[in-house]
Amino acid sequence: SKPAAEPATEPAAEPAAEATTEDATAEEAPAEDTAKVDMVMGMITDTGGLGDQSFNDSGWMGLERLEAEYGIERKVLESESADDYGPNLTSFAEAEVDIVYGVGFLFNESMAAAAAQFPNQKFAIIDSVVEADNVASITFAENEGSFLVGVIAGMTTETNKVGFIGGMKFPLIEKFEYGFKAGVKAANPDAEVISNYADSFEDAAKGKEIATVQHQQGADVIFHAAGGVGIGLIQAAEEQGFWAIGVDQDQSHISPERVLCSMIKRVDEGVYQVGQSVIDGNFEGGVHLFSIANEGVGYSDNAGNLTEEQVAAAEKWKAAIATGAFVVPQTEAEFNAFEVPEI
Amino acid sequence: MLVIFIAIIASALRLATPLIFAALGSVFTERSGVVNIALEGIMIMGAFFAILAMEFVSNPWIAVLVAMIVGAITALLLGFLAINLKANQVVAGTAINILAGSLTAFLLEMVWHRSGQTDTVANALTKNPETLAFLEKIPVLGSLFSGLTPFVYLAIIFSGVSYYVMYKTPFGLRIRAVGEHPRAADTVGVNVYRVRHICVLISGALAGLAGASLSLGTVNMFREGMVSGKGFIAIAAAIFGKWHPLGAFAACLFFGLTEAIQIQAASLGLGWIPSEFLQMLPYIATVLALAGLVGRAVAPAASGEPYEKGHR
Amino acid sequence: MKKKINYLLENVKYPLLAIALAFLIGSIFVILTDNSPIVAYSALLDGSLGNIPKFGETLLKTTPLIMTGLAVAFAFRSGLFNIGGEGQYLVGAISTVTAAWVLQDLPGFILIPIILLAGAFGGAIWGGVPGFLKAKLGVHEVIVSIMLNYIALFLTNFLVRVTLNPSTLQGTEQKAYSVMIPEHARLLKFNEFMPVFGYSSLHVGILIAIACAVGIWFLLFKTTIGYEIRSVGHNPYASEYGGISISKNIILSMMISGGLAGLGGAMTIAGLTFKVDQSSGLPGYGFTGIAVALVGKNHPLGVLASALLFGIMSNGSRKMQFEGIPKEVVGIIQGIIIIFIAGEAMLKFMTTRKKKEEKGEVA
Amino acid sequence: MANVVEMKNITKVFPGVVANNNVNFALEKGEIHVLLGENGAGKTTLMNQLYGLYEPTSGEIYINGKLTKIKDPNVAISMGIGMVHQHFMLVEPFTVAENIVLGSEPSRSGGLKLDMDKAIKDVEEISAKYGLKVDPNVKVQDISVGMQQRVEILKALYRGADILILDEPTAVLTPQEIDELGKILRNLTGQGKSIILITHKLKEVMAMSDRVTVIRRGEKIETLKNENTNTDELAEIMVGRKVNLVVEKDDKVAGDVVMSVKDLQAVDNRGIPALKGVSFDVRAGEIFAVAGVDGNGQSELVEVITGLRKSTGGSITLLGKDITNRPTSDVIDAGVSHIPEDRHKRGLVLQHSLAENSVLGSHKKAPFSKSGVLDYPKIHEFCLGLIDEFDVRTPNEKVAAKSLSGGNQQKLIVARELSRNPELLIASQPTRGVDVGAIEFIHKRLVAERDKNKAVLLVSLELDEVMALADRIAVVYDGQIVGVVNGKDATEKELGIMMAGGSQKKQ
Numbered sequence A: 001s002k003p004a005a006e007p008a009t010e011p012a013a014e015p016a017a018e019a020t021t022e023d024a025t026a027e028e029a030p031a032e033d034t035a036k037v038d039m040v041m042g043m044i045t046d047t048g049g050l051g052d053q054s055f056n057d058s059g060w061m062g063l064e065r066l067e068a069e070y071g072i073e074r075k076v077l078e079s080e081s082a083d084d085y086g087p088n089l090t091s092f093a094e095a096e097v098d099i100v101y102g103v104g105f106l107f108n109e110s111m112a113a114a115a116a117q118f119p120n121q122k123f124a125i126i127d128s129v130v131e132a133d134n135v136a137s138i139t140f141a142e143n144e145g146s147f148l149v150g151v152i153a154g155m156t157t158e159t160n161k162v163g164f165i166g167g168m169k170f171p172l173i174e175k176f177e178y179g180f181k182a183g184v185k186a187a188n189p190d191a192e193v194i195s196n197y198a199d200s201f202e203d204a205a206k207g208k209e210i211a212t213v214q215h216q217q218g219a220d221v222i223f224h225a226a227g228g229v230g231i232g233l234i235q236a237a238e239e240q241g242f243w244a245i246g247v248d249q250d251q252s253h254i255s256p257e258r259v260l261c262s263m264i265k266r267v268d269e270g271v272y273q274v275g276q277s278v279i280d281g282n283f284e285g286g287v288h289l290f291s292i293a294n295e296g297v298g299y300s301d302n303a304g305n306l307t308e309e310q311v312a313a314a315e316k317w318k319a320a321i322a323t324g325a326f327v328v329p330q331t332e333a334e335f336n337a338f339e340v341p342e343i
Numbered sequence B: 001m002l003v004i005f006i007a008i009i010a011s012a013l014r015l016a017t018p019l020i021f022a023a024l025g026s027v028f029t030e031r032s033g034v035v036n037i038a039l040e041g042i043m044i045m046g047a048f049f050a051i052l053a054m055e056f057v058s059n060p061w062i063a064v065l066v067a068m069i070v071g072a073i074t075a076l077l078l079g080f081l082a083i084n085l086k087a088n089q090v091v092a093g094t095a096i097n098i099l100a101g102s103l104t105a106f107l108l109e110m111v112w113h114r115s116g117q118t119d120t121v122a123n124a125l126t127k128n129p130e131t132l133a134f135l136e137k138i139p140v141l142g143s144l145f146s147g148l149t150p151f152v153y154l155a156i157i158f159s160g161v162s163y164y165v166m167y168k169t170p171f172g173l174r175i176r177a178v179g180e181h182p183r184a185a186d187t188v189g190v191n192v193y194r195v196r197h198i199c200v201l202i203s204g205a206l207a208g209l210a211g212a213s214l215s216l217g218t219v220n221m222f223r224e225g226m227v228s229g230k231g232f233i234a235i236a237a238a239i240f241g242k243w244h245p246l247g248a249f250a251a252c253l254f255f256g257l258t259e260a261i262q263i264q265a266a267s268l269g270l271g272w273i274p275s276e277f278l279q280m281l282p283y284i285a286t287v288l289a290l291a292g293l294v295g296r297a298v299a300p301a302a303s304g305e306p307y308e309k310g311h312r
Numbered sequence C: 001m002k003k004k005i006n007y008l009l010e011n012v013k014y015p016l017l018a019i020a021l022a023f024l025i026g027s028i029f030v031i032l033t034d035n036s037p038i039v040a041y042s043a044l045l046d047g048s049l050g051n052i053p054k055f056g057e058t059l060l061k062t063t064p065l066i067m068t069g070l071a072v073a074f075a076f077r078s079g080l081f082n083i084g085g086e087g088q089y090l091v092g093a094i095s096t097v098t099a100a101w102v103l104q105d106l107p108g109f110i111l112i113p114i115i116l117l118a119g120a121f122g123g124a125i126w127g128g129v130p131g132f133l134k135a136k137l138g139v140h141e142v143i144v145s146i147m148l149n150y151i152a153l154f155l156t157n158f159l160v161r162v163t164l165n166p167s168t169l170q171g172t173e174q175k176a177y178s179v180m181i182p183e184h185a186r187l188l189k190f191n192e193f194m195p196v197f198g199y200s201s202l203h204v205g206i207l208i209a210i211a212c213a214v215g216i217w218f219l220l221f222k223t224t225i226g227y228e229i230r231s232v233g234h235n236p237y238a239s240e241y242g243g244i245s246i247s248k249n250i251i252l253s254m255m256i257s258g259g260l261a262g263l264g265g266a267m268t269i270a271g272l273t274f275k276v277d278q279s280s281g282l283p284g285y286g287f288t289g290i291a292v293a294l295v296g297k298n299h300p301l302g303v304l305a306s307a308l309l310f311g312i313m314s315n316g317s318r319k320m321q322f323e324g325i326p327k328e329v330v331g332i333i334q335g336i337i338i339i340f341i342a343g344e345a346m347l348k349f350m351t352t353r354k355k356k357e358e359k360g361e362v363a
Numbered sequence D: 001m002a003n004v005v006e007m008k009n010i011t012k013v014f015p016g017v018v019a020n021n022n023v024n025f026a027l028e029k030g031e032i033h034v035l036l037g038e039n040g041a042g043k044t045t046l047m048n049q050l051y052g053l054y055e056p057t058s059g060e061i062y063i064n065g066k067l068t069k070i071k072d073p074n075v076a077i078s079m080g081i082g083m084v085h086q087h088f089m090l091v092e093p094f095t096v097a098e099n100i101v102l103g104s105e106p107s108r109s110g111g112l113k114l115d116m117d118k119a120i121k122d123v124e125e126i127s128a129k130y131g132l133k134v135d136p137n138v139k140v141q142d143i144s145v146g147m148q149q150r151v152e153i154l155k156a157l158y159r160g161a162d163i164l165i166l167d168e169p170t171a172v173l174t175p176q177e178i179d180e181l182g183k184i185l186r187n188l189t190g191q192g193k194s195i196i197l198i199t200h201k202l203k204e205v206m207a208m209s210d211r212v213t214v215i216r217r218g219e220k221i222e223t224l225k226n227e228n229t230n231t232d233e234l235a236e237i238m239v240g241r242k243v244n245l246v247v248e249k250d251d252k253v254a255g256d257v258v259m260s261v262k263d264l265q266a267v268d269n270r271g272i273p274a275l276k277g278v279s280f281d282v283r284a285g286e287i288f289a290v291a292g293v294d295g296n297g298q299s300e301l302v303e304v305i306t307g308l309r310k311s312t313g314g315s316i317t318l319l320g321k322d323i324t325n326r327p328t329s330d331v332i333d334a335g336v337s338h339i340p341e342d343r344h345k346r347g348l349v350l351q352h353s354l355a356e357n358s359v360l361g362s363h364k365k366a367p368f369s370k371s372g373v374l375d376y377p378k379i380h381e382f383c384l385g386l387i388d389e390f391d392v393r394t395p396n397e398k399v400a401a402k403s404l405s406g407g408n409q410q411k412l413i414v415a416r417e418l419s420r421n422p423e424l425l426i427a428s429q430p431t432r433g434v435d436v437g438a439i440e441f442i443h444k445r446l447v448a449e450r451d452k453n454k455a456v457l458l459v460s461l462e463l464d465e466v467m468a469l470a471d472r473i474a475v476v477y478d479g480q481i482v483g484v485v486n487g488k489d490a491t492e493k494e495l496g497i498m499m500a501g502g503s504q505k506k507q
């Protein structure tokens, strides 16, 4: 049967390069060895649904790990429209599952309402902050991960032009954009970033068209934060011979020759950790920030396309960010004010 | 500037291609008196089955053929409902749209065990065919051809062929007669049902081809939501082109062009316009063009009306 | 009275048969997913009608479908195909948020009707444009309404991102959705006065929707406006001859149609979401409204029943997903139901032939 | 003589109606055979079965002595049968040639290329051969009804028809065109064709045919040789009672001017001037007729008066009030009633009930509605009254107008328009295609209006009707009135000359 039994995606979207030890155990741990935890965890996707190659899939993978390791039961509700979010939350809450994940910042207001309505229900939200004791807010420093791939892009480009394709002009996506731009600037002050928004997370054909145009305008490395639209980018890269940078998970399996590297955002890790805290009985509300410092975001290169020099540079910046040596911009204003620090 | 211009043209042609096939399909059915609102659904079917076929065959052209056949079969259902059962054509089409979206998602799940998208397939039809590689050597224009896919050429050819069929053959005369005045056609021995069925089948095959041109012709895979309204835009294009094959072709090109311009906005110095307004551009331009230039579009008189033998 | 009941039976017999057949065929797909149809369908029923809160959620889902279904049905009655419900719904929604922000200082009992009217008005304008272009220039309403759907989508996105963004109006950080409408502008929820509705978010919008259906029925079949609109729909030439203005009625009917869809958007905002999100796609209610209208035979009261059917399937599919049955199965069943209802002739044919055969056996 | 067609014991049942009941009918080679009968008698149905449009419920059809199952028009065509339908079966946006060849198109390259040149040549040839003048290159929507008729006949001849069925071919023709058609038909029988003609016009029956078969209520009553009968007898057999074919009308002095039309100008649908300065007065207590060949501006004249078309110059005054270019609703309110020439296009909303149709145009007025709400009980009551008074044959007032026969639909329209008690009644082709019984009735009502001192503007293509009813007759030609004559003094010959644009009579 569908999601309940099968993995939502092939394990192709492998864990990031800097795989954590849990990952290793996840694959080994045979279910029968573990004492089965009698818990049900529910996840609600946004309208993108499962198969979005982005946070919905990634979140579902987090639950998959919990299922494999602890034998919990996972359930999913895919939202047909934005006004399903609230009712989907309440129907899970009413079913008294052990925790309800809302994947996406658009759950923000409806989750605040649901959390108030069901004070004893545990909730978690991805990519947004809901201030309530029974809600764990799982957020990511996308700007930091994007900064690193920006550095790599800046070093890779030979035309001094790189591209960025965003899904929609959400503040969240702008975090990718400006983090990336800052990284490019840090590595290559002469490089220009061409930026387009597809106004879609689905229209792969449009993604390909935009990528083609950016490439014609001279861009030879293009990064995307646009879900399915990015598939079009990778196709274009493969056909026309330039570099694409993947997002969220390692996307090199789509085109090992043409995906330079991927910016990693470990939604699965966030979901996993919060789920684990529920199992262990130490669930806590509040903000759970996943950043470079705790390996929640980063970059990966499963296909091995990066040069040592590039890896070295990226690692240098990564260390600096992890120690808080400087703050990566996440909005246009912050980017405009951004001075590349001496590291 | 010339480079940008050529890039925009190439872009427009690529973006217009799926629309052209589907719009031609719409022209055929509407001309014969059947409203095919199911183009969207049939495109989804075509896009999906083209990729599914690639699981079994290696020749992409066979996959294209499969898409066309699946499109035609889906259309057959519409034809059966609309022509034989005299069902409301819009209802039947809407049903097919709902069904196609769910059915492909369901099959995707069954075959690839995941939702969202299929695997990518090898040797798709996303590049300028090698037999036409010489075109790329033409100075200046060469870059235009290098960006075209076989589907683009097909779309142009099919537009011409459709025009010929519709206006230069006995069958075309019959199609138009059946759409205008089915009883008149019936009384001179034209089989109204058969003509309509054939046209619906043609439109299904064309919409299937439109779907294949999206999946096999752009991203080598099927994604849910990849058709996202293109079937409806194609219907609009057919109306815009006044149900004339070449008119529909031009209308699709117009849509493609406005979208291409929107993508190129930055290099055209339009980057300061908020992206949403650039997104609106194709649609606003269409409304203005309709209101200002094109005006009255008189539909084939019997379009949408089931024909019943032995009734008046 | 008996005649009326017979008439009603005659009209619901085939839809019910269609539903039954569709579920039968749908079970093939359920079985393909290694699930039991009995489990699946009891989940569907339990999830949508199992208790009062669940029924409340079903009615919640039904509310906008009634509105867009009415919109399509109403336009059909005047010979127009309003495929623009999507855009009208969106414009209704954004107008409601705008009005609620601008007029937020008004007390609730004035503000609520005003923002709903603003939504209806916005939808009416959005429906009126294709009506106007059709009436005055003969431009096909279908193409204009399709274009306006997308224009509405992008316009809404722009307004949400820039003009109505909390960052612009309230000085917060940039958000991907508009400002929330104030508490006192929100529709009353059922659970606030009828605790049996429990966790359900059902709001009084459903009552407004039902009232709209009855109102539209009255308007269409009992008033001169309805008489004129139906006349124009059936025979514009005869209407013109009878002193009825074709263009006035085309515009009026598209405006009423758009207003209904717009009010649907308004009620979703005022009763459920309280804000509009930036969105990459159309909301879908307008298109579903086409199916709702046609399954309801373009009759306002038929629309009520058919919207409820769609609401049951949509809400029940949640529980089906819990049971591990993909939501696509519900879509497939929906499609098949509509196919059977569209092909009513086939069912009639099948049943009458059966009767004949039965008679033959007796003879 | 040999029978080319023999229909034996034909029965055709539609749900609830026996349209033909055991009908026997035979057509001899080279004859013109008229089928006569009231509206709904079953004539068209009988012929549709011969042409393969309907299948008989029971009965047999022999063509040239051979039992034939005509399951669709293709079979009929291949058997040499051609049919000109009561309602023309022409594709309006197509050219004449395209219409004629449709279904049997000449082609090249194995059917892949439509050979339009050959089609045009073929059409010119047969057109010359049978003396049916048409222009193959113009669109059907742009030609006169008379030419459309010829196109229909050519369609049949192009397919090699030897047996021609013409269903009410004269209903829309002028006297001259009817004469011409008579000659064409004789010419055709001279060339070996056999013809079945359906008509309601008894004079034509006598003038044009060899034999007559009368059908009443789906049953064949009698087949008569022409020379052995007369119009009165035919009318009686047809209706089943004595019919008075002469309109009884007393002399009457006309009163004040009710409507005054001055220098009226208008263009037609194609933008070509159709009215080029028309002026006349209609007085109380008179029937003022506008006669003329179809397409000389009559339709436009009526449309402009009733607000359905904008005038481009001139004025219309009704009882001293200017109603030029006023919306139709104002014209109705000013006291104008209108029996339209095309009852299906203008007169009725066919899908609506008789009751709803009976208030079309007065639906906004008391007692039918109050503050925008319709009073259905009152409307039904009113409609029942009309049905009763005007003898509209219908099961009840709730059925859809489309389920009535043409004659009964016409009666309902007449009833509705008269019930408004208008100052001016415009009657446009009021008896087109209705049977003698209904004609008699409608004529009586028009005269009654005049006798009530109302003004009646009658527009008719039928000279008989015009001469029988009118007090004064205006003849239009090419958008102008070429002369006005007194009804009493008018002769068919004189009117005919004026209708052809000939010399004006004494002014």
Ligand SMILES: Nc1ncnc2c1ncn2[C@@H]1O[C@H](COP(=O)(O)OP(=O)(O)OP(=O)(O)O)[C@@H](O)[C@H]1O
Residues within 6 Å of the ligand: B310, B311, B312, D014, D015, D017, D018, D019, D037, D038, D039, D040, D041, D042, D043, D044, D045, D046, D086, D405, D406, D407
């Ligand atoms: N398609 C049909 N379906 C049902 N009933 C029909 C149909 N066509 C004709 N009838 C019935 O058959 C009867 C005969 O109709 P028909 O058209 O043959 O009359 P007609 O003699 O040609 O009349 P008219 O002079 O008005 O043309 C009608 O009264 C009608 O009740």
Ligand SMILES: Nc1ncnc2c1ncn2[C@@H]1O[C@H](COP(=O)(O)OP(=O)(O)OP(=O)(O)O)[C@@H](O)[C@H]1O
Residues within 6 Å of the ligand: B311, B312, D039, D040, D044, D086, D344, D402, D403, D404, D405, D406, D407, D432, D433, D434
């Ligand atoms: N589809 C139909 N179903 C039932 N009855 C029909 C149908 N079509 C025609 N009829 C019947 O056939 C009869 C003749 O119709 P027809 O249209 O020939 O009338 P008519 O007097 O010739 O009118 P017109 O002059 O407008 O042609 C009518 O009694 C009508 O009720």
Ligand SMILES: [Mg+2]
Residues within 6 Å of the ligand: D043, D044, D045, D086, D167
């Ligand atoms: Mg007849």
Ligand SMILES: [Mg+2]
Residues within 6 Å of the ligand: D086, D168, D406, D433
């Ligand atoms: Mg008739």
